[in-house]
Amino acid sequence: MSTETDRIEQIATQEYKYGFVTEVDTDVAPPGLNEDVIRMLSAKKNEPEFMLEWRLKAYRHWLTMVEPTWANVHYPAIDYQAIRYYAAPRMKPKGPDSLDEVDKEILRTYEKLGISLEEQKRLTGVAVDAVFDSVSVATTFKDKLAGLGIIFCSFSEAVQQHPELIKKYLGSVVPYSDNFFATLNSAVFSDGSFCYIPKGVRCPMELSTYFRINTADVGQFERTLIVAEEGSYVSYLEGCTAPIRDTNQLHAAVVELVALDDATIKYSTVQNWYPGDKEGRGGIYNFVTKRGKCVGARSKISWTQVETGSAITWKYPGCILQGDDSIGEFYSVAVVNNLQQADTGTKMIHIGKNTRSTIVSKGISAGRGQNSYRGLVKILKKASGARNYSQCDSLLIGDKCGAHTFPYLEVSNSSSQVEHEASTSKISDDQLFYCRQRGIKSEDAVNMIVNGYCKEVFKQLPMEFAVEAQKLLGVSLEGSVG
Amino acid sequence: MLKIRGLRASVGGKEILKGVDMAVNAGEVHAIMGPNGSGKSTLAHVLAGREGYVVTGGEVVYEGKNLLELAPELRAREGVFLAFQYPVEIPGVSNTYFLKASLNEIRKHRGLEELDAVDFLSLVRQKLKIVDIDQDLLNRPVNAGFSGGEKKRNEIFQMAVLEPRLAILDETDSGLDIDALRTIAGGVNKLRSSDKAIMVVTHYQRLLHYIVPDFVHVLLDGRIVKSGGKELALELEEKGYDWVQEEVGAQSR
Ligand SMILES: Nc1ncnc2c1ncn2[C@@H]1O[C@H](COP(=O)(O)OP(=O)(O)O)[C@@H](O)[C@H]1O
Numbered sequence: 242m243s244t245e246t247d248r249i250e251q252i253a254t255q256e257y258k259y260g261f262v263t264e265v266d267t268d269v270a271p272p273g274l275n276e277d278v279i280r281m282l283s284a285k286k287n288e289p290e291f292m293l294e295w296r297l298k299a300y301r302h303w304l305t306m307v308e309p310t311w312a313n314v315h316y317p318a319i320d321y322q323a324i325r326y327y328a329a330p331r332m333k334p335k336g337p338d339s340l341d342e343v344d345k346e347i348l349r350t351y352e353k354l355g356i357s358l359e360e361q362k363r364l365t366g367v368a369v370d371a372v373f374d375s376v377s378v379a380t381t382f383k384d385k386l387a388g389l390g391i392i393f394c395s396f397s398e399a400v401q402q403h404p405e406l407i408k409k410y411l412g413s414v415v416p417y418s419d420n421f422f423a424t425l426n427s428a429v430f431s432d433g434s435f436c437y438i439p440k441g442v443r444c445p446m447e448l449s450t451y452f453r454i455n456t457a458d459v460g461q462f463e464r465t466l467i468v469a470e471e472g473s474y475v476s477y478l479e480g481c482t483a484p485i486r487d488t489n490q491l492h493a494a495v496v497e498l499v500a501l502d503d504a505t506i507k508y509s510t511v512q513n514w515y516p517g518d519k520e521g522r523g524g525i526y527n528f529v530t531k532r533g534k535c536v537g538a539r540s541k542i543s544w545t546q547v548e549t550g551s552a553i554t555w556k557y558p559g560c561i562l563q564g565d566d567s568i569g570e571f572y573s574v575a576v577v578n579n580l581q582q583a584d585t586g587t588k589m590i591h592i593g594k595n596t597r598s599t600i601v602s603k604g605i606s607a608g609r610g611q612n613s614y615r616g617l618v619k620i621l622k623k624a625s626g627a628r629n630y631s632q633c634d635s636l637l638i639g640d641k642c643g644a645h646t647f648p649y650l651e652v653s654n655s656s657s658q659v660e661h662e663a664s665t666s667k668i669s670d671d672q673l674f675y676c677r678q679r680g681i682k683s684e685d686a687v688n689m690i691v692n693g694y695c696k697e698v699f700k701q702l703p704m705e706f707a708v709e710a711q712k713l714l715g716v717s718l719e720g721s722v723g
Numbered sequence: 724m725l726k727i728r729g730l731r732a733s734v735g736g737k738e739i740l741k742g743v744d745m746a747v748n749a750g751e752v753h754a755i756m757g758p759n760g761s762g763k764s765t766l767a768h769v770l771a772g773r774e775g776y777v778v779t780g781g782e783v784v785y786e787g788k789n790l791l792e793l794a795p796e797l798r799a800r801e802g803v804f805l806a807f808q809y810p811v812e813i814p815g816v817s818n819t820y821f822l823k824a825s826l827n828e829i830r831k832h833r834g835l836e837e838l839d840a841v842d843f844l845s846l847v848r849q850k851l852k853i854v855d856i857d858q859d860l861l862n863r864p865v866n867a868g869f870s871g872g873e874k875k876r877n878e879i880f881q882m883a884v885l886e887p888r889l890a891i892l893d894e895t896d897s898g899l900d901i902d903a904l905r906t907i908a909g910g911v912n913k914l915r916s917s918d919k920a921i922m923v924v925t926h927y928q929r930l931l932h933y934i935v936p937d938f939v940h941v942l943l944d945g946r947i948v949k950s951g952g953k954e955l956a957l958e959l960e961e962k963g964y965d966w967v968q969e970e971v972g973a974q975s976r
């Protein structure tokens with residue numbers, strides 16, 4: 242009977258507003274993957290021997306692995322030989338020392354995306370590392386941070402400047418053999434961000450990496466490593482966009498976080514990769530491994546993610562709670578519209594005593610989107626007094642979409658407490674009509690309801706980001722109702 | 724203000740309104756009475772523009788405009804307000820936030836400046852007294868977990884804030900105890916004015932002791948079969964709907 246529902250089915254024709262391509266002179270590798278490509282890549286980056294060895298070890302291991310199929314997502318087989326594993330805007334061999342050396346087109350790209358790399362103009366206290374295709378093109382506020390002993394630079398630079406730290410921590414949370422995509426990343430990762438907060442330092446500004454895929458057929462494989470020494474604090478933001486293309490592009494990143502005694506790392510993502518068009522053509526495959534290790538006692542790692550983009554999202558930011566009394570948190574909003582698919586959730590591994598974890602997952606499905614929450618809470622034998630609270634909510638807009646929940650629980654300790662709550666709700670025609678009868682049009686009503694539903698997660702985000710996330714959600718759901 | 728002529732409407736392929744005629748002028752209160760299932764809520768929903776109610780004939784002119792052409796939100800902004808028989812819950816959206824958004828949409832439409840949080844709250848404080856609504860309810864999500872009576876109160880509170888030109892109250896009295904009924908009716912009476920009209924849809928006459936109508940219409944099987952002054956409500960109270968039914972039957976025989 243309801244035409245509200247019919248309209249809900251007239252799916253978004255809203256265009257992805259970040260879908261432009263930047264014309265820059267780019268140095269790209271030919272498609273294909275073999276040991277020579279890896280050697281070439283490592284040589285271009287002038288990497289020390291240990292790095293190349295690590296890559297090759299990963300590559301050889303990867304050859305023995307098969308792509309996972311357990312996730313509730315469907316896509317045609319990826320031809321790994323058709324992907325280019327390296328693309329970089331041509332610059333002076335050493336990489337940019339100042340913004341003057343960065344291609345003007347690239348700077349303009351970031352301006353268009355609302356990110357000014359000209360730090361002097363920035364009033365907001367956010368330091369940005371901009372990654373364009375495979376390479377970090379600029380890092381702002383570096384000097385100011387260096388004064389506090391904070392290292393914030395591109396991964397490549399860290400390999401050159403701080404090899405001892407890289408050697409110590411690379412792969413310490415996500416080993417090179419971890420899973421198919423992480424292992425591929427370990428072999429071919431191009432760049433990413435590195436961040437080190439020394440003992441007792443509270444990082445005075447938000448650190449941020451902004452990822453941008455530009456070149457066609459390029460796989461983006463970045464790696465982020467954040468190390469927080471004893472008693473330190475850092476809040477880190479990650480944003481992503483890509484041009485509109487009608488072929489799929491692979492993004493297989495790895496993020497490793499290490500928190501020592503009493504350290505806190507807050508990691509927020511607003512993921513807005515190109516989701517594909519309304520027929521499901523194109524879009525990014527976002528297959529990402531993110532994991533944090535609370536190595537020290539009383540340390541804390543908190544993941545907040547707002548996932549609006551990508552054709553397919555496959556990611557489970559997790560925490561290994563090794564230190565006693567350590568805390569892991571996961572706050573997530575995942576939106577799928579049109580033909581998007583998301584299989585996302587978290588893993589909380591309780592090892593230390595009195596470790597605590599909180600999971601708040603808010604899935605939103607519209608159009609013909611399919612959204613799955615997959616979460617593992619594992620409490621090991623030694624983790625006495627461990628506690629977990631999980632809340633998984635699904636919101637459906639229209640009746641062609643789906644929500645699925647796969648909670649896994651492995652408890653080997655009888656003194657631990659685990660609590661799980663789940664709900665599924667639907668934005669009903671009655672709700673929309675009620676709003677419209679009060680003068681609020683359907684689209685605004687949906688935004689209002691969705692924002693209300695996501696409040697708990699948004700309040701975890703830094704202010705500016707929360708506003709952006711709210712807007713993004715509005716855009717992602719545009720056209721999902723009348 | 725409102726002219727309904729020969730209005731026919733069906734729901735799910737079934738004709739419910741079979742030619743409704745009535746005229747409402749500014750300043751008037753009209754009661755629409757009728758047994759359950761006679762089409763009262765259908766009439767209210769058709770006027771408000773609920774999707775799924777298909778108008779198959781007739782016309783509705785509101786303030787000189789073809790009301791049936793307007794999207795529901797535009798009707799609301801033009802001053803048509805429906806107090807729902809079953810107000811829906813909207814979890815996660817605070818009552819005040821919702822009402823502020825609503826009021827500002829209406830104000831924008833009328834070329835007025837939007838109210839900021841401070842002005843809005845002082846307006847709310849002023850209106851709170853009209854229906855004696857618990858302030859706690861304002862911070863809770865819209866209707867979520869409200870009792871039946873609280874939901875009805877909230878509807879009238881919204882009406883007080885939004886100041887509609889034409890308010891349609893659908894069974895606002897149902898499920899209320901006598902004290903609540905008195906307060907709500909008192910609230911509605913305070914909102915009566917020479918430039919506003921109210922349509923009170925009710926199954927029982929008891930509300931009409933408190934909100935005294937200027938006109939009473941009896942809706943029976945999708946038609947208004949009898950209209951009169953407030954004394955018609957009393958007559959109905961005494962003789963029941965069967966009486967009208969018989970009378971109408973006798974006439975058509
Ligand atoms: N959504 C609907 N689908 C089918 N029939 C409906 C629907 N809504 C109302 N009706 C029918 O329309 C008739 C009038 O209903 P309604 O207008 O709610 O009456 P009232 O408010 O006078 O009790 C009833 O027979 C009812 O069953």
Ligand SMILES: [Mg+2]
Nearest residue numbers: 763764808894
């Ligand atoms: Mg009714």
